[in-house]
Amino acid sequence: MQEYFYTLADFINTQLQGNEIYLAEFIAEQSDFVRFNKAQILQPGSVEQRYLVIELIDGQRHVNEQLTLSGELNTDYERLTSSIRKLRNQLPHVPADPYLLYATTVNSTESIGTNNLLDAKDAVTEILTTTGDFVGIYASGGIFTGFANSFGQRNWHSSYTFNFDWSLYHSKDKAVKSAYAGFNWDSTEFQSKITNSINQLDILKQTPRTIKPGKYRVYLAPNALFEIFQLLMWDSFGLKSHRTKNTPLLRILEGQHLHPSITIMENIKDGTAPSFQSQGFIKPNQVSLIKQGIYDEALISPRSAKEYNMNTNGANDDEYPTSLDLAAGAFATDKILKELDTGIYINNLWYLNYSDRAACRMTGMTRFATFWVEQGEIVAPLNVMRWDETLYNILGDKLIALTAEREFIMEADTYEVRSTNSARLPGALVEDFTFTL
Amino acid sequence: MHINFQKIIPPVDFCSLRYVTEISEKLSVRQNVVESPIHTHDTGVMLTVIHQGGLxxxxxxxLSEAGLRKAVAKAQMWAEHSRNHMVIDLTQITMPQTQGEYTSKVEQTWDSISINDKLDLLRQEASQCKLNTKIVDWETSLQTIQTEEIYLTNTGSEIHQQFQYLLPNIKVIANQGVETQRRTFSDSSNGQQGGWEILDKLNFSGKGKVLADEALQLLAAPNCPNECMAVMLAPDQMILQIHESIGHPLELDRILGDERNYAGTTFVSLDMFGNYQYGSELLNVTFDPTIANQFASYGFDDEGLAAEKTYIIKNGRLLTPLGGTISQVRANIAGVANARANSWNRPPIDRMANLNVEAGDSSFNDMLSSIEKGILMRTNSSWSIDDSRNKFQFGCEWGQLIENGELTQVVKNPNYRGISATFWRNLSKVGDDSTLFGVPNCGKGEPNQVMRVGHASPTCVFTDIDVFGGV
Structure with missing residues (x-):
């Protein structure tokens, strides 16, 4: 795949005219997707897709197109020739873009993954040995990302991963959500995760508790906290959202603080996402976003860098963190129930959105395994509850502690392409968390 | 495509080819600066095999013969491997055998307008937005999408559908200190099928200035009060209410449990159809992919089932679920033609198409004058609902109090919450004038799919709703 992309990149070079420059991004995957419901197969299949985003630049004018590649060289030469012709014809009609910025210093890199994946058929066969009412998806295969430009820069990132994301159901909405993701399928580890799910399911079989709206002490497990960050990551950390006052973290920019134990960074070095972006800039190992509760730096795309006269730190166009890292606390996870005492143990949250964006007040639901805890003991599963709370309480005034242990979460998102994003987070113990419905 | 498909059909019970090619162009102006045009050209096929109970x-x-041959071999491999392990008894299912065509109605094609004229329109709208220094960001954009789909089967189905969409967008942001407010005419809700003529139908010209003025009004407004009152929802909020608390709960694949790991389950069960009172008698909901220009109109779904208008809820009573050919057999209940895939690289699942609340007989002024204490909410800004599609909370960009039948104070951050199973029974007035909307970003399915759906609705009034504001 890498050689194929580089051959296409060389071909694009031969098609340029005059002072034209090109940037090209390659996004491909060879994936197996198998859906399950009621411990049987629902939809099994495979997807092989290759996309190339080509940007044609002449001075400060530029136009781009994302096109599908067939994988057959001559066909793709024709598609590229046709695309370049179309972009070239449009260039004179597009005004010069004052905020165009791309890398001109050649910085070639490669990160080549090894394919140690179990054949998808074999993984499915093992998954089908699981008993109980489980539902979910097994996704696996190679993910390939590349960059090339007319200056000769070449970047490549490939990885071969699997992600089995499933829920084991008791009845109605009472279920344990689990995930097993990585690079090498280990049957022992998989069976251990299944056993854990079954054990948690036993608690869900008890009569569920319904609580009244009000303020409760809660433990947000790493996956629940990740749901909060998945909402927060849209438009919160990028320079454009800061300068246009569109960020939900507006009050942090205006001086409000989070809890001193909150340190957040984009940690490319320890993540699974590519370290280069679509204008050819290389990302630093780490970007400090919030340091000890105080705003530190923004993610700055090349476009924002030019617009606001800053230096880019290699952020993607959407200025969205790809490798989120929330620093660990000092609290031992095995003491959570005791410290929670009486309150709610939340494994998963669901469907978050803002109820007052400028104040970073968000709403959402509990989902899957959420438990009512009394005197340090899980007493019963909790029926789903709606909550509505500001970040300045959750990770600010009302934060009691973060756990010392963190979880590494590989995103299971498969919108258009399989995600390479990841996050590393602790759990959080919070008091006076507001439930509304 | 037809010839290559005929060459590679294997000896199986059922084989289909679904070809999709989609071409789009997006033009944008942000803060009066023209941004780089973005084009896409996506082409591919999906081959599906059903054989001896496997899929x-x-x-x-x-798309070469060799490429199709390789793909169909892979589909056969999965059909072989899944045999005896499928949750669906495929031996009970006969896939539709259909021939037909569908083409979007277009009066003035996108390509008939020069790029300079298109950019001039966007620049003109953008230039109207900066009313004062509190307007801190604004952008305008237009996107066209042209899609061609061919569906062929070894049983003789042959369907050709061509779609053309236009998605206009204007966004204005106003800020003062720690308060930011926005007004949008969003491409997340205003898409329609058709060409350039859609812009006139939507009164696109002049919207930028209106939105900027409204954003400034919101910036100066007090927070929405916290109390129980009547809520008058404009069509551009009704569409989210329909989508989240009628559309998704009635999807058959949710009822069958397919989405329990991701998009969620539903409070609706099969025994409710035909007798459950979903809302007040004023509630009439149709699945209608036949409306010209509505975003999710089509002739056939992606499994070849012919689409037709169907009542989903009539006089408040629940009648028909949203499920395609395979789900209907699994659940043993009649549904609609809604097995849809978002592109060539995802398999069809049960989706909404155009799901519309039918117009009633109340004029806007009649509805307004019937409210002693209430609030008008316009333009969805926030949506959240539990995985059974019951406990919801929605927020809007624009709120305006209603006192003694008159619109009074503008308020910011208007939100309301409720429970689907009881909310629709509080429907007390249905407006007499419906508006078409298109939502291009409905997320669902594993692997994930973003789908285009349509909604049409009049303004509606609901009584005794829990309303609240911001911090």
Whole structure:
């Protein structure tokens, strides 16, 4: 795949005219997707897709197109020739873009993954040995990302991963959500995760508790906290959202603080996402976003860098963190129930959105395994509850502690392409968390 | 495509080829600066095999005979491997055998307007937005999407559908200190099928200035009060209410449990159809893919089932679920033609198409004058609902109090919450004038799919709703 992309990149070079420059991004995957419901197969299949985003630049004018590649060289030469012709014809009609910025210093890199994946058929066969009412998806295969430009820069990132994301159901909405993701399928580890799910399911079989709206002490497990960050990551950390006052973290920019134990960074070095972006800039190992509760730096795309006269730190166009890292606390996870005492143990949250964006007040639901805890003991599963709370309480005034242990979460998102994003987070113990419905 | 498909059909019970090619162009102006035009050209096929109770699919962008042959072999492999392990008894299912065509109605094609004229329109709208220094960001954009789909089966189905969409967008942001407010005419809700003529139908010209003025009004407004009152929802909020608390709960694949790991389950069960009172007697909801220009109109779904208008809820009573051919057999209940895939590389699942609340007989002024204490909410800004599609909370960009039948104070951050199973029974007035909307970003399915759906609705009034504001 890498050689194929580089051959296409060389071909694009031969098609340029005059002072034209090109940037090209390659996004491909060879994936197996198998859906399950009621411990049987629902939809099994495979997807092989290759996309190339080509940007044609002449001075400060530029136009781009994302096109599908067939994988057959001559066909793709024709598609590229046709695309370049179309972009070239449009260039004179597009005004010069004052905020165009791309890398001109050649910085070639490669990160080549090894394919140690179990054949998808074999993984499915093992998954089908699981008993109980489980539902979910097994996704696996190679993910390939590349960059090339007319200056000769070449970047490549490939990885071969699997992600089995499933829920084991008791009845109605009472279920344990689990995930097993990585690079090498280990049957022992998989069976251990299944056993854990079954054990948690036993608690869900008890009569569920319904609580009244009000303020409760809660433990947000790493996956629940990740749901909060998945909402927060849209438009919160990028320079454009800061300068246009569109960020939900507006009050942090205006001086409000989070809890001193909150340190957040984009940690490319320890993540699974590519370290280069679509204008050819290389990302630093780490970007400090919030340091000890105080705003530190923004993610700055090349476009924002030019617009606001800053230096880019290699952020993607959407200025969205790809490798989120929330620093660990000092609290031992095995003491959570005791410290929670009486309150709610939340494994998963669901469907978050803002109820007052400028104040970073968000709403959402509990989902899957959420438990009512009394005197340090899980007493019963909790029926789903709606909550509505500001970040300045959750990770600010009302934060009691973060756990010392963190979880590494590989995103299971498969919108258009399989995600390479990841996050590393602790759990959080919070008091006076507001439930509304 | 037809010839290559005929060459590679294997000896199986059922085999289909679904070809999709989609071309789009997006033009944008942000803060009066023209941004780089963005084009896409996506082409690929999905081959599906059903054989001896097994099912498999394979999607590829290699359209050559060799590429199709490789893909169909992979689909056969999955059909073989899944045999005896399928949750669906495929031996009970006969896939539709259909021939037909569908083409979007277009009066003035996108390509008939020069790029300079298109950019001039966007620049003109953008230039109207900066009313004062509190307007801190604004952008305008237009996107066209042209899609061609061919569906072929070894049983003789042959369907050709061509779609053309236009998605206009204007966004204005106003800020003062720690308060930011926005007004949008969003491409997340205003898409329609058709060409350039859609802009006139939507009164696009002049919207930028209106939105900027409204954003400034919101910036100066007090927070929405916290109390129980009547809520008058404009069509551009009704569409989210329909989508989240009628559309998704009635999807058959949710009822069958397919989405329990991701999009969620539903409070609706099969025994409710035909007798459950979903809302007040004023509530009439149709699945209608036949409306010209509505975003999710089509002739056939992606499994070849012919689409027709169907009552989903009539006089408040629940009648028909949203499920395609396979789900209907699994659940043993009649549904609609809504097995849809978002592109060539994802398999069809049960989706909404156009799901509309039918117009009633109340004029806007009649509805307004019937409210002693209430609030008008316009333009969805926030949506959240539990995985059974019951406990919801929605927020809007614009709120305006209603006192003694008159619109009074503008308020910011208007939100309301409720429970689907009881909310629709509080429907007390249905407006007499419906508006078409298109939502291009409905997320669902594993692997994930973003789908285009349509909604039409009049303004509606609901009584005794829990309303609240911001911090």
């Amino acid at each position: 498999g699919y394979a999607a590829t962008s290699d």
